[in-house]
Amino acid sequence: MKAQDIMIKNVICVDMDERLPNIRKLMESHGFHHLPVTEKGKLAGIISDRDLLRLISPFIDSVSEQTRDLDTLNRAAHQVMTRQPITVRADTSIEDIITWFKRVDISCLPVVDEDNTVIGIISWRDLLNHATF
Template structure:
């Protein structure tokens, strides 16, 4: 029996709404040990917001002595303005090899896992690397 995405995916998935502000995203990333948020609207996946996307959007002066009001305003942007739309997804039955190829082909760090259109988990490059190393 071969190992599938369902065997290694994280089922603890954090979702945010399309109109959530980056202040909420900041709170989540500051307090949680993961790097990808799934963006939903009416319980349907609309995009992925990675920590890298979030950091790329923020002013580098946030929290610094020379922080300005304009820097702080970058935290008022909405998730839908920063997220990656139409994310590449996978199914729980997908092989680890196929999931790895998707990540490499699309140069992405995670795959939302959907079953019958519903979010059931997420698998990241670290999950795959961990599985291959065991």
């Protein structure tokens, strides 16, 4: 089995200058946990739901909300993304993908082509959904 056999295709990506409110909305409405960030169509980074939880003030939309809390929403994708994420190609074996998940503390791998364009994404959930026991 290869990455192309289990990857999610038609990945929604955001531009480097996309603001956190839109990113948060996209992730919530689609149930995403990871969102690739692109620059001129090429993968530049990735944002996870954990990044958003860490960066966005918990007081947003509450009675305790203050101006400094709203300022956390003013950031752009390039300010919060993980740069140069580990990637795989469509022909990468599932064994190699599992090795990456075990070796590095990551929960998804973008699948890119030779031009570094995102063609898919694989999360640990995708591996579990395709596992045979």
